[in-house]
Amino acid sequence: MCNQKAFVVIALAVVVVATGCGRNKKPVVAAPQPAPTLAPAETTPPAPPQRVEESVPVPQPRLSEDAIANRSLDDLNRNSPLKPIFFLLDSAELDETGRAVATADADVLKKYSTWAITIEGHCDERGTPEYNLALGERRASAVKTYLASLGVSGERMKTVSYGKEYPFDMGHTEEAWSKNRRGHLVITSK
Amino acid sequence: MMMTTQQIKWRCAVAAGVIATAVLSTRVPAAPQAPQQPSDIAVVISGDPGTPPRYAVPDFVALTPDAADAAKTLGQVLWDDLNFEREFYLIPRDTYGSIPAARTLESVPFAAWRELGADAVIFGTVQRSGNEMRVVVRLFNVRSRQSVFSKEYSGSANNPRLYAHTISDEIHQQQRGLRGVARTKLAWVSDRDRQRVDGTVENREVKEVYYGDYDGGNQRRLTISRQLNGNPNWAPDARALAYTSWKPNPDIFISYMYQGVLQNPTKGVGTNYLPVFSPDGKQFAFMSARDGNTEIYVANVDGSNPRRLTNHPAADTTPTWSPSGTQIAFTSDRTGKAQIYIMNAADGSNLRRLTTAESEADRPTWCSAFDEIAFSARTSGSGWDIKVYDFSTGQTRQITFGEGTNESPAYSPNGRHLAFTSTRSGRVQVYTIGRDGKDLRQITRDGSNQTPAWSN
Numbered sequence: 001m002c003n004q005k006a007f008v009v010i011a012l013a014v015v016v017v018a019t020g021c022g023r024n025k026k027p028v029v030a031a032p033q034p035a036p037t038l039a040p041a042e043t044t045p046p047a048p049p050q051r052v053e054e055s056v057p058v059p060q061p062r063l064s065e066d067a068i069a070n071r072s073l074d075d076l077n078r079n080s081p082l083k084p085i086f087f088l089l090d091s092a093e094l095d096e097t098g099r100a101v102a103t104a105d106a107d108v109l110k111k112y113s114t115w116a117i118t119i120e121g122h123c124d125e126r127g128t129p130e131y132n133l134a135l136g137e138r139r140a141s142a143v144k145t146y147l148a149s150l151g152v153s154g155e156r157m158k159t160v161s162y163g164k165e166y167p168f169d170m171g172h173t174e175e176a177w178s179k180n181r182r183g184h185l186v187i188t189s190k
Numbered sequence: 191m192m193m194t195t196q197q198i199k200w201r202c203a204v205a206a207g208v209i210a211t212a213v214l215s216t217r218v219p220a221a222p223q224a225p226q227q228p229s230d231i232a233v234v235i236s237g238d239p240g241t242p243p244r245y246a247v248p249d250f251v252a253l254t255p256d257a258a259d260a261a262k263t264l265g266q267v268l269w270d271d272l273n274f275e276r277e278f279y280l281i282p283r284d285t286y287g288s289i290p291a292a293r294t295l296e297s298v299p300f301a302a303w304r305e306l307g308a309d310a311v312i313f314g315t316v317q318r319s320g321n322e323m324r325v326v327v328r329l330f331n332v333r334s335r336q337s338v339f340s341k342e343y344s345g346s347a348n349n350p351r352l353y354a355h356t357i358s359d360e361i362h363q364q365q366r367g368l369r370g371v372a373r374t375k376l377a378w379v380s381d382r383d384r385q386r387v388d389g390t391v392e393n394r395e396v397k398e399v400y401y402g403d404y405d406g407g408n409q410r411r412l413t414i415s416r417q418l419n420g421n422p423n424w425a426p427d428a429r430a431l432a433y434t435s436w437k438p439n440p441d442i443f444i445s446y447m448y449q450g451v452l453q454n455p456t457k458g459v460g461t462n463y464l465p466v467f468s469p470d471g472k473q474f475a476f477m478s479a480r481d482g483n484t485e486i487y488v489a490n491v492d493g494s495n496p497r498r499l500t501n502h503p504a505a506d507t508t509p510t511w512s513p514s515g516t517q518i519a520f521t522s523d524r525t526g527k528a529q530i531y532i533m534n535a536a537d538g539s540n541l542r543r544l545t546t547a548e549s550e551a552d553r554p555t556w557c558s559a560f561d562e563i564a565f566s567a568r569t570s571g572s573g574w575d576i577k578v579y580d581f582s583t584g585q586t587r588q589i590t591f592g593e594g595t596n597e598s599p600a601y602s603p604n605g606r607h608l609a610f611t612s613t614r615s616g617r618v619q620v621y622t623i624g625r626d627g628k629d630l631r632q633i634t635r636d637g638s639n640q641t642p643a644w645s646n
Binding site: 077 | 439477505507523572
């Protein structure tokens with residue numbers, strides 16, 4: 001508190017001194033320049049006027065795929081090109097919709113072949129914290145197995161279960177639960 | 191003689207208490223033989239026929255002015271500790287006002303305590319000298335005016351509650367042959383620090399391991415991982431906690447909390463969860479997906495000699511050891527829904543299903559004092575309750591009844607209480623309750639608190 005006050009006083013003093021100095025200074029007067037001498041008359045015709053031209057920017061090439069490749073990991077995971085695979089209650093099997101989403105994810109992963117991912121298994125809040133660790137692990141494992149069957153190398157994929165931690169939707173309805181039973185793909189390196 | 195309903199209830203309660211005590215003293219090796227000699231019998235203070243002895247525990251007397259707070263704490267905490275086992279009737283402390291406070295052992299007003307209906311009164315003094323504390327305590331039989339328990343304690347003045355807990359455990363041991371739990375601890379995980387996990391996915395809460403006295407006193411944080419942690423479990427000597435930590439790969443850690451040593455016995459081998467120490471403390475059982483599916487494993491505490499006990503394409507999880515260490519109960523959904531099974535701890539043989547009447551069951555916790563297993567049972571669409579399977583009768587009794595969802599039971603070492611979590615007051619919190627489903631107590635209130643464990 002005392003230090004802050006002292007600082008303010010000193011700062012004000014500096015300002016006063018600085019502005020005071022400015023006021024006392026005499027205006028700077030530029031030294032008079034010698035009058036320009038006239039060029040001697042030329043006999044040759046003048047050169048044509050020099051063209052003044054501004055360079056026009058060329059439109060950048062479109063970055064459809066590179067827009068993804070250039071994004072940071074944080075940004076990628078915030079709005080991921082890899083979509084979550086949702087599961088039915090108590091199930092660790094990919095249904096038709098889940099397989100279609102996983103196939104699209106596999107295409108992305110094959111395109112960006114340097115990416116490594118962690119597949120997180122998540123559950124809704126209705127199971128116990130303990131059993132859900134196993135169920136989440138089985139969901140993650142099922143997604144990994146399916147992606148591997150589509151040609152994504154197993155070495156690029158890790159599995160983790162979070163049980164019922166970290167739901168997408170904090171609600172307590174079937175709609176919320178259905179969003180929380182998922183395999184969530186997190187990109188861990190590019 | 192006519193007996194009131196209340197008296198009859200007390201007779202039943204005392205009879206049940208005597209049976210329970212007798213059973214307990216045969217199961218707990220540390221418990222002494224029931225008193226046999228006439229001189230010993232006089233030590234035990236009894237109440238009126240058919241009623242439990244009535245205890246009075248006034249504030250302790252501060253012999254130095256700086257011991258005043260400790261003297262008050264000792265009286266209150268000792269009253270609570272002695273009340274917890276429900277072996278005595280504790281006369282409420284707000285009724286002691288008319289009784290003059292004794293300053294010395296010789297001036298205890300026995301007549302006044304007798305008029306209040308006390309069979310037993312505790313008199314204690316506290317003296318401070320710097321950071322040291324000296325406590326002297328007597329348990330008097332109010333009728334005979336004789337001291338039946340006389341002890342002195344000295345040590346640090348930092349934690350007066352520990353003196354009360356020690357006195358309570360020793361009085362329960364002497365008067366009831368009962369192993370009290372006043373010096374035991376609870377551990378759990380909590381998000382009360384409101385920190386976020388550093389990582390590429392946003393808004394993920396840190397959950398750290400916390401522990402505190404059995405009654406919720408002295409709560410403190412163990413881990414400083416800034417990660418998700420879960421499922422703490424006490425080593426049998428109560429000097430280490432094993433737990434799961436997501437870093438972000440889920441793995442098992444053992445914190446030797448009084449040595450400042452942290453070990454990671456499952457390092458580098460797949461994902462590992464839910465560690466539980468064997469009763470001898472030399473091994474731990476856990477769940478792992480290291481071989482591609484969730485199975486139950488056992489390893490030495492240093493991580494050596496890991497071996498797999500289950501081999502089934504379904505989910506196998508949540509192990510717990512039998513008191514002898516020869517069997518392991520666990521959860522499996524091999525028949526479709528989660529149910530509890532038992533197998534031999536040596537090799538997974540002799541597999542059998544325990545729960546048959548539940549739609550779903552998980553988190554078995556084997557009791558070390560009574561022949562029973564507590565577990566979570568689904569009782570509604572999104573609700574669970576605590577139930578207990580009794581091996582001697584083959585019957586299951588229910589402990590909680592749908593107040594919120596009730597999960598993750600853990601026994602006290604004397605088997606008379608359970609810690610568990612409940613959402614009955616909103617966010618998930620840790621509670622304790624008697625094994626008869628009575629005497630509910632809320633232990634945590636700050637943030638959300640999960641997966642409790644109870645130390646020896």
